[in-house]
Amino acid sequence: MTTADSVGQESLLHNQDYLRYWFARAVSTLGSQATYVAFPLMALGTFQSALAASLVTACSYGSTLVVGLHAGVLADQFDRKWLMVSVEVLQAMAMLAMATMLLTGWVPLAGACAVAFVNGALFAVYASCSNAALPDLVGPDLLPRAIARNQMRDFALAVAGPPLGGLLIVWSIEAPFLFNVGTLLLAAVLTATIRRPLPSGRAAVRGRASLAGVRLVLRDRVLRWATLFLAGQSVVLTSSFFAVVALLANRSSAVTMGVALACQAGGGLLGSLAATRIHARVGGTQLLLAQGFSWTAGLGLLAVTVNPVVVCVVLGFMWLTVPATRIAFQTHLTVVTPPGVRGRVQSVVFLVQSTGTAIGPLLAGVVISATSDISTLLVTCLISGMVTVSCVLLPNFRARLTWRRNLDE
Template sequence: MTESVKQETAPPVPLRRNVNFQALWTSESFAAVAKETAEFAYPLLILATTGSALFAGAVASAQVVVAGLVSIPAGRLADRFDRKRLMIGCNLARVLLLGLFSLLIATDLVTFPLVLLISTASAVFLSLSQPAGIAAIKALVPPEQVSTAISQNQIRFFGATLIGPPIGGALFGLGRAFPYLGAVVGFVVSTLLLLLIRKPMQAEATTHDDGKRHAKEGFRFIRRNPILLVMLIWVMCSNMVFNHTGLFIALTATAHDTDTAAAVTGAAVAFAGAGGLIGSLVASWVHRHVPPRVIMLYAAWVGPAAALLLAFTPPLIVMGVIIGFVFLRAPIVGSLFLSYVTVLAPDKLQGRVLGAVFFLTIIVQPLGIFLVGTIFDLAGPVAVFLFILSIATPAALTTLTRTMRTLPRPADLEESVS
């Protein structure tokens, strides 16, 4: 009896020594870098073969739309089938796709429709694996480590956005097929690491499907849960007007209008992008020391404040720094929100809830990108940032609701749920 009590009260293994989770995290890191490497090379390839910036933009938009639409069935698959096998299958599909694409590039058989087909197909398999990878965290780490584990996941995402493009650019300089061959290597390594995971990536009961696991159950769960619903409404508004692509377009277009040097433009974009990486590095500390309601107050109101400052069109470097403070919140809030999903949604419903979340947060981004570009062309940068202000301010008012003013820590919710 004494020995069993000791086992029950023994502290969990530190996350850094959790072999199964670290294998998943490292696997997903290699896959993320491979994805960013290939995606950075698509516009380079299109410009080199067609000279059309419009075609390059069309490919990027198609990938975002496809990723959003596929998220719904992806969530259902993550609940119905073995998540490890699903992720391995998606990796191998991308290995075959990009391997074939590399061969076609080497033989000069590349056309714009082919690039569009390969890039959107790759986006499909990315979206199919994404809910499974995040849903698996709940099965691989103890409840008290969920927030830390998800915060570490954010480092992977933002680190890949900084590492992948330089790798893609360097490999493209060696040969047009090399970025895609590099991505193939990344996905192969990712697959091998997944094979090292010995613990089941979901509860056994979730693999026994009754045939009635409709994707709409994820949306219903969110609608019935005030924390997820209110936070998701804010996240959707934020993603529409503060997504990376839209703000980077606004920055580069402002630089063009003001005849700012390319080096200064690059530095401004770097300052903006660095905010996300810094946020991912401090997210775990913030979650431990700052109450969720305070996190959301900063996250919600830094947006309108930044939009108002940007409307005065300060020097481009200053604009980059201001946007960096906005991007700082993304990994902190993202990991906090996903922690709530992980804690509140039962394992058998994790995939479908995540699928609904990804669909709703992704699908608004093309609209925001289109509106930013259109408003800039019609009225210039001041109008763009006033438009962003008009969306960000009502969204920030969600912090006045009782739900947001009394946000508990995810770990406290875990105790009440269990």
């Protein structure tokens, strides 16, 4: 049997199981990115209410609050390969249900919320399982490089996915969801071909299994602090996303919106190309603060202009530092987490961040309904600034600047 240590000596390009994992996620991500822009557009067009559309978006993100810690328990209790396959098939069924409702012309708000909720809950399980399985596929030596390549893939597809989703929804409102059905089923087939064992951690934890990840995150200072920071930034991310969608929907076309979101992903892609070098030279805390300040400045600029070109440039700028920050965080998480509880820790992090993610669109919907999309961007800018500045004012902040050095150790 190939162990994680021996895998670490293997080139990523010659690691067939990693390539199968990589391409499976690429296929499913392309479909997910198409529905990423199609879901809020469908909701806005169907229900003619920003508040109702924000509720659908919030159900997708907020489902993690319900499945929460149990997603990580599933990732640690069952064979991770077959759990990923099962989740992809179930997600395809959820997307098929959404497409069927659109084809019949009967789309109740409760039905759209239910599909969004189920899809989000399944993704929470998949994310915990996929992230927990990656170190077993590539080993510790190549983990930062693998994370960087995964992010390059995701951001590259995020460049192509939103314009594709915009074009598909212009052609037919159900087309993006049917497209996602096909990509998810193909991804399930590719994932099933992985040969390397991706074992569970069933016997690794005693006592309350769902609380094992919570205890580890609370015990590790860097995980605790960085997870809370990223939760605050998750509010900013989803609130600003919904505000930009509403802003462009009122002033432009679906295709223009897709291009703007593709530029956002383009910034992430450029950041991914240099992420491993940046991570090797810059401390994790500095990376988090760079992300916080760049997002605050970017949202301020978006609030004072509605020019589509400026929106595209600013969105790309905001995402430049995100890939290196994610590498620093995920690498530290892997270093301090035993393999048998890796899924649980991933689910705790995902749960805390998703709490902020669910709050964002609801906040945006309420502010837009009461005032305007510009006001929503200003409120989000204020939140981003407060989260970032509060980190600077935390006690023992200088000690946290050793994050990268602790990772290397």
